[in-house]
Amino acid sequence: MTELLAVAPDERGLRAALETVRFQSGVDGGRWRLVDLDWPIGIFAVSAAARPNSPSEYGLRIDLSGYPQRPPTATPWDLGLNASLAADRRPKGPRAGHVFRTNWEHGQALYAPWDGRGLNAHSEWAQDHPADAWHAERDIAFFLGRVHELVNADDYSGI
Structure with missing residues (x-):
C-alpha cells in the first residue's frame, strides 16, 4: 500500500486506466498494445488495416504527464528504431495524413483535438469538436481508439 501511495496521481490514473475493461478489450481485440511504460512516457502500438507495403501497426510515444487532466x-514512433517515425513511413490518406502531418510541431505531435499540443494550439477545438476533444473524463483507450479509427478507415491508404 505504501508503494502505491508513492506513485504520483497522474501515473496512478494511467495505471488504473490500463486495467479497465475498455483498455483491455482493445488489447484483447488486437487494436492496440502497451509496448513500454517509463513514466511519464508510454510507448503504444496501434494496429492498422492491411495496405500494400505498409506496416500492420504504428507506434506512438505518448507523454502522459498530468494524465488525465x-x-x-503523441509522437509517431518507429518501434524498431526507437525514434521518431520518418515522414515517408507515416500513415497517409485524407484524414490520417492530416493528423500525422510533419509540417506542424516538427511532426512531434498529432494534429488532432485529442492530442495535447493540438488542443492547446487550437482551444476552439474543444467546442468545435466535442466528440473528439480531450477532457479529463477521457482515458487512454479513447486516445488510442481515435488513432485506431484513422488507420483502419476506408480512406487510409497506408504509407
Whole structure:
C-alpha cells in the first residue's frame, strides 16, 4: 500500500486506466498494445488495416504527464528504431495524413483535438469538436481508439 501511495496521481490514473475493461478489450481485440511504460512516457502500438507495403501497426510515444487532466501528446514512433517515425513511413490518406502531418510541431505531435499540443494550439477545438476533444473524463483507450479509427478507415491508404 505504501508503494502505491508513492506513485504520483497522474501515473496512478494511467495505471488504473490500463486495467479497465475498455483498455483491455482493445488489447484483447488486437487494436492496440502497451509496448513500454517509463513514466511519464508510454510507448503504444496501434494496429492498422492491411495496405500494400505498409506496416500492420504504428507506434506512438505518448507523454502522459498530468494524465488525465492534461491531454496526452503523441509522437509517431518507429518501434524498431526507437525514434521518431520518418515522414515517408507515416500513415497517409485524407484524414490520417492530416493528423500525422510533419509540417506542424516538427511532426512531434498529432494534429488532432485529442492530442495535447493540438488542443492547446487550437482551444476552439474543444467546442468545435466535442466528440473528439480531450477532457479529463477521457482515458487512454479513447486516445488510442481515435488513432485506431484513422488507420483502419476506408480512406487510409497506408504509407
